Amino acid sequence: METWTPSNAASSSTNMTERVHEGNNGLLVMSSSRYLGRYSAEAFPRFLALQMQTQLLPKLQPFAWNLNERPKPSPKVKGAIRSLITLDAAQHQVRSFFLLDFPASACLNLDVLLARCESHWQGHNQGLTFEAVISGLIGMAAVLGHALNARQETCIIEHAEKILNDPAVLGEATIELLVALVLRYLYLRATATPQATWLVICTTMHMAESFGLHKQYSPGAGRDQYSTSGWNDETRSLLFWLISAGNRLSSHELGRTPVVLQGVTRVFPFSASDTSTIATFCRVAHLLPLETNPENSEDEYNHFSESLEKITSIRIDQPFLKLIAADVCFILYRRIRVSTNRHITKQEVQQVVAVGREAVHAARRLVQERKPWWNILSTLFQFCCTLISMDSIDSLADLNSVITTINLVRGYYPGDDSAEAVATLNTLIGALRQKKQSEIDCLNLGDNWEGPISAKLDAPFSTERVSSEPILEDFQFTFEDLDWMSSDLLMGQ
Numbered sequence: 001m002e003t004w005t006p007s008n009a010a011s012s013s014t015n016m017t018e019r020v021h022e023g024n025n026g027l028l029v030m031s032s033s034r035y036l037g038r039y040s041a042e043a044f045p046r047f048l049a050l051q052m053q054t055q056l057l058p059k060l061q062p063f064a065w066n067l068n069e070r071p072k073p074s075p076k077v078k079g080a081i082r083s084l085i086t087l088d089a090a091q092h093q094v095r096s097f098f099l100l101d102f103p104a105s106a107c108l109n110l111d112v113l114l115a116r117c118e119s120h121w122q123g124h125n126q127g128l129t130f131e132a133v134i135s136g137l138i139g140m141a142a143v144l145g146h147a148l149n150a151r152q153e154t155c156i157i158e159h160a161e162k163i164l165n166d167p168a169v170l171g172e173a174t175i176e177l178l179v180a181l182v183l184r185y186l187y188l189r190a191t192a193t194p195q196a197t198w199l200v201i202c203t204t205m206h207m208a209e210s211f212g213l214h215k216q217y218s219p220g221a222g223r224d225q226y227s228t229s230g231w232n233d234e235t236r237s238l239l240f241w242l243i244s245a246g247n248r249l250s251s252h253e254l255g256r257t258p259v260v261l262q263g264v265t266r267v268f269p270f271s272a273s274d275t276s277t278i279a280t281f282c283r284v285a286h287l288l289p290l291e292t293n294p295e296n297s298e299d300e301y302n303h304f305s306e307s308l309e310k311i312t313s314i315r316i317d318q319p320f321l322k323l324i325a326a327d328v329c330f331i332l333y334r335r336i337r338v339s340t341n342r343h344i345t346k347q348e349v350q351q352v353v354a355v356g357r358e359a360v361h362a363a364r365r366l367v368q369e370r371k372p373w374w375n376i377l378s379t380l381f382q383f384c385c386t387l388i389s390m391d392s393i394d395s396l397a398d399l400n401s402v403i404t405t406i407n408l409v410r411g412y413y414p415g416d417d418s419a420e421a422v423a424t425l426n427t428l429i430g431a432l433r434q435k436k437q438s439e440i441d442c443l444n445l446g447d448n449w450e451g452p453i454s455a456k457l458d459a460p461f462s463t464e465r466v467s468s469e470p471i472l473e474d475f476q477f478t479f480e481d482l483d484w485m486s487s488d489l490l491m492g493q
Helices: 044-051 087-099 103-107 110-121 128-143 150-165 167-171 175-191 194-210 223-227 233-253 277-285 297-313 319-339 346-368 376-390 399-412 416-449 453-458
Strands: 020-022 026-029 034-037
Touching: 034 194, 087 110, 087 128, 103 175, 103 233, 103 277, 110 128, 128 150, 128 175, 150 167, 150 175, 175 194, 175 233, 194 233, 233 277, 233 319, 277 319, 297 319, 297 346, 319 346, 319 376, 346 376, 346 399, 376 399, 376 416, 399 416
Parallel strands: none
Antiparallel strands: 020 026, 026 034
């Protein structure tokens, strides 16, 4: 920790105590919670002053950043949450979110939030970022089963979005704003497109860097500032790894590059025995690699094999985390299937299928409990695609169970997207059925072996290219094996 108190400083220099924690690669300004690289434009003047051993240290601020100066903007959005929902209803939604035991709950304090809600609704303003956090919690609770009036939910979410997009609010960003962004990401994952979700989590990852959450500082550094607001170092650590996990998961779902922060020194905070939801979520999601286009197929395959072992060894009790584990498993499988020429072993096939089966059971349980977790259908859809891709008796035997579960989910949560997903599966299975029929037709040519030997010798030899695909070990298949997968079953009729 460094503290300077110049006796006679100009406005562009520190004329008051400026507390800065300096590491090997960056500086954390304690007063504003800002992290800067040591080579940044803002930090370089200070570096020069230190080199010249002067006591007059320039402020850590952008100098002459642009020519078009304007008055500092004020927030355009005004506090409105109290006019959108009552205190009792808001507190009910907040409690409902915590009852879900979602990973993000570990970064928040329920009692503090409820007390601040009461103060805010009684006229003791807690700030715009607090309204954004509460709006996010209300929205997530509404998505996950504690529904509000549709118009009311929309107004509350739009209010949070306006706060998060306000330049004045962003210019004075706090960790509370970062928490609101995390909740915004979760809401978009549950309701919007992968593109919108990915953009927000990437922005959130960069904002986490701007607060220096990726850095592990010495014990006590900044403790006094964050303990009073609830953002102590332990909470900051949980928040960073939660954001990092979400960034990896959303990036790989689109096959895009996760945000890679340089010089991460923040220690992974979870022990091997920690089975909390946030620990399990972060541990599973961080099995996904940072690279999206592997150059070395051998390394990629080894990572896939090792990750499968780890996923199957992790104890997962919560149904929605079983869906997440399956998503990670299918992502790793798709990378091997599409990006390399390696063929996975029978044991690895069984491991992937076993994780998928757990996801099917979890989906049924969530539906029965009326918990509309956002990836129930998408995970089952990807499991079907994975089973079709494996194209073995063991994998195809699970299709019936998965499709039956998909139809169960659709019965409770119908929609155009789910109908299109089922139609796509119908097309893929129809194509697989046609492929199998063609293979059977080729094998039926053996019926013509009866007859004169001369007829065989005179018959023209086929010059068609022999398939280079490996023959599945102990593979036996007949066209009738797919008869139960008719379009009627797929469409739930």
